[in-house]
Amino acid sequence: MLHARQDLPGDFWGKSSKSWLFLILLFIASFGFYSNVFNWIPRWRQREVSQSCEAHHLQGQRESPPLSKGDCCPDTCRVPRVPRMLYPKAHVLQPPRVDVLLMTPWFAPIIWDGTYDSAILDAQFRNTTIGLTVFAIKKYVVFLKLFLETAEKYFMVGHRVIYYILTDRPADVPQIPLQEGRRVVILKVRNYTRWQDVVLHRMEMISNFSQQRFLHEVDYLVSADVDMKFSDHVGVEILSSLFGTLHPGFYASDRQRFTYERRPLSQAYIPEDEGDFYYAAALYGGSVAEVYRLATACHQATLIDKANGIEAVWHEESHLNKYLLYHKPTKVLSPEYVWDERMLRKPPYLRRLRYVAVPKNHAQIRSR
Amino acid sequence: MRRHRLAIGLGVCLLVGTVLCTLWVYVEDWLPVSYVPYYLPCPEILSRYPQPKLLEQRPTELLTLTPWLAPIVSEGTFNAELLQHIYQPLNLTIGLTVFAVGKYTHFVQHFLESAELFFMHGYRVCYYVFTDDPTAIPQVPLGPGRRLGIIPIQRHSRWEEISTRRMEIISQHIAKRAHREVDYLFCVDVDMVFRNPWGPETLGDLVAAIHPGYYAVPRQQFPYERRHVSTAFVADGEGDFYYGGAVFGGRVANVYEFTRGCHMAILADKANGIMAAWQEESHLNRRFISHKPSKVLSPEYLWDDRKRQPPSLKLIRFSTLDKDTSWLRS
Numbered sequence: 153m154l155h156a157r158q159d160l161p162g163d164f165w166g167k168s169s170k171s172w173l174f175l176i177l178l179f180i181a182s183f184g185f186y187s188n189v190f191n192w193i194p195r196w197r198q199r200e201v202s203q204s205c206e207a208h209h210l211q212g213q214r215e216s217p218p219l220s221k222g223d224c225c226p227d228t229c230r231v232p233r234v235p236r237m238l239y240p241k242a243h244v245l246q247p248p249r250v251d252v253l254l255m256t257p258w259f260a261p262i263i264w265d266g267t268y269d270s271a272i273l274d275a276q277f278r279n280t281t282i283g284l285t286v287f288a289i290k291k292y293v294v295f296l297k298l299f300l301e302t303a304e305k306y307f308m309v310g311h312r313v314i315y316y317i318l319t320d321r322p323a324d325v326p327q328i329p330l331q332e333g334r335r336v337v338i339l340k341v342r343n344y345t346r347w348q349d350v351v352l353h354r355m356e357m358i359s360n361f362s363q364q365r366f367l368h369e370v371d372y373l374v375s376a377d378v379d380m381k382f383s384d385h386v387g388v389e390i391l392s393s394l395f396g397t398l399h400p401g402f403y404a405s406d407r408q409r410f411t412y413e414r415r416p417l418s419q420a421y422i423p424e425d426e427g428d429f430y431y432a433a434a435l436y437g438g439s440v441a442e443v444y445r446l447a448t449a450c451h452q453a454t455l456i457d458k459a460n461g462i463e464a465v466w467h468e469e470s471h472l473n474k475y476l477l478y479h480k481p482t483k484v485l486s487p488e489y490v491w492d493e494r495m496l497r498k499p500p501y502l503r504r505l506r507y508v509a510v511p512k513n514h515a516q517i518r519s520r
Numbered sequence: 521m522r523r524h525r526l527a528i529g530l531g532v533c534l535l536v537g538t539v540l541c542t543l544w545v546y547v548e549d550w551l552p553v554s555y556v557p558y559y560l561p562c563p564e565i566l567s568r569y570p571q572p573k574l575l576e577q578r579p580t581e582l583l584t585l586t587p588w589l590a591p592i593v594s595e596g597t598f599n600a601e602l603l604q605h606i607y608q609p610l611n612l613t614i615g616l617t618v619f620a621v622g623k624y625t626h627f628v629q630h631f632l633e634s635a636e637l638f639f640m641h642g643y644r645v646c647y648y649v650f651t652d653d654p655t656a657i658p659q660v661p662l663g664p665g666r667r668l669g670i671i672p673i674q675r676h677s678r679w680e681e682i683s684t685r686r687m688e689i690i691s692q693h694i695a696k697r698a699h700r701e702v703d704y705l706f707c708v709d710v711d712m713v714f715r716n717p718w719g720p721e722t723l724g725d726l727v728a729a730i731h732p733g734y735y736a737v738p739r740q741q742f743p744y745e746r747r748h749v750s751t752a753f754v755a756d757g758e759g760d761f762y763y764g765g766a767v768f769g770g771r772v773a774n775v776y777e778f779t780r781g782c783h784m785a786i787l788a789d790k791a792n793g794i795m796a797a798w799q800e801e802s803h804l805n806r807r808f809i810s811h812k813p814s815k816v817l818s819p820e821y822l823w824d825d826r827k828r829q830p831p832s833l834k835l836i837r838f839s840t841l842d843k844d845t846s847w848l849r850s
Contacts (some may be wrong), residue, residue, distance in 0.1 A: 237758075247582070272587055
């Protein structure tokens, strides 16, 4: 490329303007080349995709189903396509249930039997992977067998599931035959002497693992207590950006009777004139991003409380309730989804019991 | 020497490019999930609403949830103040598209004035008026944070043609402009008027409105396109609700996908020399069966004033203006 020398201001290189143009074009081309190269690497692309949907999620957080978004899940990114299906038509003037509230004032559906069509929902959630996290610390490993066996029968049947068992005794985790598309991942965690500490640190562990692992492996996370069993269908009708479950002991109570933390010193404090529902810590979840935020927030609150020398009255459940008061869940599960048959009489509007407590000896199980 | 300098120059450019790319990738790594502060500083506002009552008897009520758990929005199902507190901090911009072609420009004044009173009060709003005669669009005073964009389009001889082109025009407009300017977009008919507040309760990923003429009839009586040869064909045993073509919306990306999908279907029909029974409304209904809306608006949000208002509809927010269609379409 031979050009006549031209006088340019600050003429360092001594090249003509055409060479400059060539250089600039080459720079832009190499920049484009590099960005494409990084895209070819699958992990980067996956992270990009999850982060762009993260942005969508954060933006459209409060909507119906409210507070959605984050990872590329049906709630935020694309409207899922369903195939041709035949089912009875819903009637606009005839709600399926009139005995119970079906939707919160912020448009979160309250999931009761008879309000949803499993066929449509399964089609909408067909490419979804669900992670089920369960803690089995010290003697609680004895509950795993029944938990996993019943989960195989009732939990997200027909969908891809990863069971995350967080335990301090990996050798004691039973081997359960699993259906197609389901697997168990055992994560070793530390234990604590006091059972209250075990419970309080669950949020920390979920927060850590969400970032390290869950974000890349599953779309939705469900956190469940281990000393329970599944007794009826628990499916994709529960999935949304953030969901909580109505505690079976308080769904009919006034907000003043909720066992929120009532001491203002605690981070979990909720005054008497606030509160929508009392949520149970036994079953909650959402998209990985939202569960991460929830777990991180609750863990931070626990640390602040510890520094102030106070422990919330119901430990992680108190912090969970505080969080869900100010970050309204996008779906609320009825007490069908967490029940205790021995302690409560089943009312007529509770048509199914899906996830129930297993009898246990508190003193014995919580000891070393 | 020249060549050496050229080589050095190239080397520097490549190096700078690499450094910038690496930096960009790792900066993204430093912020995996942004951490939103969780305890809001204003509890006194949230305490003013009554506790939701879980167990209650409701004799005459509209359906509040579709079988796929999408909310059906009607008066009494939501707390407007609570939603305002949830949506206001998000700094959203909502777009509203209308088509005012030919004599339909007469409706723009009344439409915009009512929108100024009732549509998304307190939010940033962009009105997009598509018209073949920009001079006929009146100057309507707009509130703060609200603006009007007039987009000229081509006029067609047949009103059906104008109607079916809407999907194409909306999708192109989103691709060219609206995706940068708004977060949510609603597409409505211009020969209507807002009569009561239309607020953030309508915001959703993909929003449809139930047609006022068909909310109480069985699906066999829905005026779906019933000819097999059309892409808008709906069989007898299919269909959830009959949605009105006069109102739809959602997140701008989803509205783009939706309108593009409808437009492609319309083109396919055109190639086969067929036009669906209710033009783009048929295609809209076909698409809403396979891409179910995430939120459905009750007929309060799309009403026909000639009909008697039933007790189940408490507050009509958006309804037709009485008009002589034969004169308008001539």
